[in-house]
Amino acid sequence: MPRGPGSAGDAIDTGVAVVDAYVIGVDVGGTTTKLGRYRPGADDLEGFRSLPTGAARAPAEVLADLAAAVRDLAAGATGTAAALGVGVPATLSRDGRIEVLPNFAPGWRGLDVAASLGAAVDLPAVVLNDARAFTLAEARLGAAAGARTAFGVTLGTGVGGGLVIDGRVHRGDSGNAGEFGHHVHDPHGPRCGCGSHGCIEVYASAPALVAAVMRAFAQGAAPVLARLAGGRRDAVTPALIAEAAAAGDTICADALGRVTLVLGVALANVTTLVSPERIVIGGGMAGLGDALFAPLRRVLAAYAPTAGERLPTIVPAALGDRAGALGAALHALDTFR
Numbered sequence: 001m002p003r004g005p006g007s008a009g010d011a012i013d014t015g016v017a018v019v020d021a022y023v024i025g026v027d028v029g030g031t032t033t034k035l036g037r038y039r040p041g042a043d044d045l046e047g048f049r050s051l052p053t054g055a056a057r058a059p060a061e062v063l064a065d066l067a068a069a070v071r072d073l074a075a076g077a078t079g080t081a082a083a084l085g086v087g088v089p090a091t092l093s094r095d096g097r098i099e100v101l102p103n104f105a106p107g108w109r110g111l112d113v114a115a116s117l118g119a120a121v122d123l124p125a126v127v128l129n130d131a132r133a134f135t136l137a138e139a140r141l142g143a144a145a146g147a148r149t150a151f152g153v154t155l156g157t158g159v160g161g162g163l164v165i166d167g168r169v170h171r172g173d174s175g176n177a178g179e180f181g182h183h184v185h186d187p188h189g190p191r192c193g194c195g196s197h198g199c200i201e202v203y204a205s206a207p208a209l210v211a212a213v214m215r216a217f218a219q220g221a222a223p224v225l226a227r228l229a230g231g232r233r234d235a236v237t238p239a240l241i242a243e244a245a246a247a248g249d250t251i252c253a254d255a256l257g258r259v260t261l262v263l264g265v266a267l268a269n270v271t272t273l274v275s276p277e278r279i280v281i282g283g284g285m286a287g288l289g290d291a292l293f294a295p296l297r298r299v300l301a302a303y304a305p306t307a308g309e310r311l312p313t314i315v316p317a318a319l320g321d322r323a324g325a326l327g328a329a330l331h332a333l334d335t336f337r
Contacts, residue, residue: 022080023333024083025037025084025085025325025329026085026325027087027133027324027327028066028086030055030102030157031052031055033050034324035070036322036325037073039079046077047076048325050321059111064120067121071121083126084118084125085127085328085329086113086117086126086328087130087134087327087331088130089130089131091194096112096115096126096175100194114127125332128327130154130160130324131152131162132162133323133331134160134162135151135162135327137324138280138282139280142280142323143319144278148277149165151180151270151279152279152280152281153279153280154282154283155204155283155285155292156205156283156285157206157207158181159204161179161180161181168334169331181199181200181205182199183269184200186198200262204262206285209255212258213251213252216251217229224244224247225249228247256292256295260292261299263299264296264300264302268303269304271300272306277313278315280316280317282316286317300314
């Protein structure tokens with residue numbers, strides 16, 4: 001099958017009429033995997049579904065379940081599956097092999113997921129980092145549709161990112177361009193899971209925000225938060241921290257302020273270097289709403305003076321939990337046309 005650049009409206013060069021051909025997108029998460037079918041020119045996925053990933057299992061078991069899910073998805077469709085795109089929460093080598101896959105069992109390093117899964121379902125396949133897949137979907141069909149350049153950020157258990165220029169994912173020479181969470185905020189900071197120190201992820205992920213208030217919580221120094229949580233440590237979430245901050249809990253307000261400062265300064269650096277037209281933020285912490293977005297916009301404006309009046313617009317993601325699978329499918333469409 002010929003390979004080359006494409007766009008969301010291109011025909012798939014399989015000998016099958018465009019109306020009958022579709023690609024499959026799979027978004028592999030640490031807890032849940034989502035997948036669906038995408039037809040060229042559509043604005044959403046067909047047959048969208050999810051299944052537990054079972055990341056603690058051996059890679060062969062996980063891949064076997066993914067292959068079964070892809071076959072089942074194809075069996076319920078009209079037309080012909082033409083290609084498969086897979087989004088994974090991993091650092092990838094330039095040729096698509098997994099280098100670092102946090103929160104999964106050992107054995108994934110060096111694995112070519114696209115080749116393995118593609119062979120199992122008899123489809124040409126391509127793999128992409130999940131945050132880049134998210135950004136591609138939001139740039140084409142979501143909150144950044146119509147923008148020439150878009151930078152995406154996912155805020156959850158980790159911090160991810162991606163850059164889309166003229167509708168295409170920019171992967172850079174290493175294949176990992178856009179790795180926003182591992183931009184170093186403080187080289188003397190805590191060690192990160194990636195092996196570096198002081199990465200954005202150790203300051204601005206959901207677990208980092210929760211950890212920032214837990215000592216004060218345990219010592220009784222965050223009374224509003226303690227009341228909202230019913231005194232239970234396991235009830236403390238980013239949303240509850242934001243609620244406590246709004247209700248006057250200074251510990252929570254300070255913790256949230258540090259998160260937005262770290263993120264805002266990093267986004268100002270991205271703006272200075274890349275000058276995206278739009279910045280899209282998704283993931284669980286995007287649900288904090290103005291408690292997150294309002295200070296981010298202020299910090300961005302303060303630390304990106306060279307942007308002048310051309311500051312990027314910071315917006316919440318629009319595609320929800322479909323973005324990763326949709327972006328993986330779009331990347332497959334771009335790769336195999």
